[in-house]
Amino acid sequence: MDTSGSGVPVFPAQQGTTVAVGAAGQVGRELVATGAVPVTRRDMDLLASPRDLRETALRLFASADTVVNVAAWTAVDAAEDPVNAAAVEGVNATAPGILAAAAAEVGARFLHVSTDYVFSGVPVRADRPWQVDDPVDPVNVYGVTKAAGEDAVRAHGGTVVRTAWVWSGPHEPGRDFVSTMADLAASGRDPLVVDDQTGRPTRAGDLAAGLMELSRLTGELPPTLHYTDSGEPVTWFGFAREVFRLLGHDPDRVGACASGDRLSPARRPAWSVLDLSDWCRLATAPPPWRDSLREGLSVAGG
Numbered sequence: 001m002d003t004s005g006s007g008v009p010v011f012p013a014q015q016g017t018t019v020a021v022g023a024a025g026q027v028g029r030e031l032v033a034t035g036a037v038p039v040t041r042r043d044m045d046l047l048a049s050p051r052d053l054r055e056t057a058l059r060l061f062a063s064a065d066t067v068v069n070v071a072a073w074t075a076v077d078a079a080e081d082p083v084n085a086a087a088v089e090g091v092n093a094t095a096p097g098i099l100a101a102a103a104a105e106v107g108a109r110f111l112h113v114s115t116d117y118v119f120s121g122v123p124v125r126a127d128r129p130w131q132v133d134d135p136v137d138p139v140n141v142y143g144v145t146k147a148a149g150e151d152a153v154r155a156h157g158g159t160v161v162r163t164a165w166v167w168s169g170p171h172e173p174g175r176d177f178v179s180t181m182a183d184l185a186a187s188g189r190d191p192l193v194v195d196d197q198t199g200r201p202t203r204a205g206d207l208a209a210g211l212m213e214l215s216r217l218t219g220e221l222p223p224t225l226h227y228t229d230s231g232e233p234v235t236w237f238g239f240a241r242e243v244f245r246l247l248g249h250d251p252d253r254v255g256a257c258a259s260g261d262r263l264s265p266a267r268r269p270a271w272s273v274l275d276l277s278d279w280c281r282l283a284t285a286p287p288p289w290r291d292s293l294r295e296g297l298s299v300a301g302g
């Protein structure tokens with residue numbers, strides 16, 4: 001193994017087939033755009049019986065070198081409704097372990113995307129990003145089920161990649177925060193956005209590129225990694241202001257509010273900043289979120 005003189009391991013590129021489970025979602029679409037083989041709900045329902053799910057997974061993963069699971073129940077507020085409990089548990093907590101086991105059985109690497117919401121949101125020390133091995137302590141059902149899914153994946157030798165604040169942008173209208181803010185800006189409506197949750201946004205395409213890079217690395221991967229775009233942490237309010245500004249609208253049209261002002265069923269962590277140093281030692285450093293936002297909004301300069 002080459003260490004490029006810096007002690008950082010450099011692995012040779014490896015060509016292989018990457019299968020994306022959850023291919024119709026934000027990150028899944030970007031994975032497919034960069035060459036992954038799509039697996040959608042139509043091909044494999046994660047709520048099938050464990051036996052059927054395993055059999056389908058073994059069939060679909062048979063020629064894969066890497067399986068990336070980006071399927072999840074991501075409706076954080078709806079996850080709090082007891083009516084959805086079995087489905088949320090099935091998709092986020094149970095299915096990932098079955099998929100990871102099937103990947104191990106066919107000899108494929110398994111990458112599983114998880115979330116900052118496994119953390120409490122109260123930093124260990126002020127302004128300290130969450131480390132990969134910090135204890136999880138989720139504050140909502142989505143986070144609890146994602147944390148359980150992480151454990152199941154690691155138990156079968158898979159790698160968990162936590163991310164946060166994923167956005168796609170105006171090319172995927174209505175799917176994410178950035179396209180929603182862009183719509184509001186263009187239609188003259190002035191949003192109120194929470195100013196007490198801090199994190200780092202992640203462009204879906206950046207995360208997909210990072211996952212594809214991981215899929216090509218040879219050698220053992222660590223059990224847990226973090227990937228968000230880089231740069232200084234920001235609140236949702238600050239992020240919304242930047243969308244308005246880059247699109248040529250007055251950022252002062254965005255008003256600030258507190259999480260407590262909103263009657264959301266799910267609590268959300270106040271501090272979501274993930275430490276990226278392990279990722280940066282292993283693979284290409286994520287781009288600054290402001291650069292990705294400018295690019296995603298197709299705005300020069302700014």
Ligand SMILES: NC(=O)c1ccc[n+]([C@@H]2O[C@H](COP(=O)([O-])OP(=O)(O)OC[C@H]3O[C@@H](n4cnc5c(N)ncnc54)[C@H](OP(=O)(O)O)[C@@H]3O)[C@@H](O)[C@H]2O)c1
Nearest residue numbers: 024025026027041045046071072074113115163164165166
């Ligand atoms: N979005 C964020 O801000 C964010 C933040 C942190 C972490 N994450 C994590 O990042 C990953 C990707 O998120 P995303 O934003 O790309 O999610 P997304 O757009 O909501 O896509 C999730 C995909 O999962 C699929 N899915 C849900 N239930 C399924 C089932 N029973 N069987 C098969 N497929 C099913 C959905 O299929 P359909 O299209 O058919 O509904 C959808 O395509 C997830 O693991 C999520 O937890 C996301």
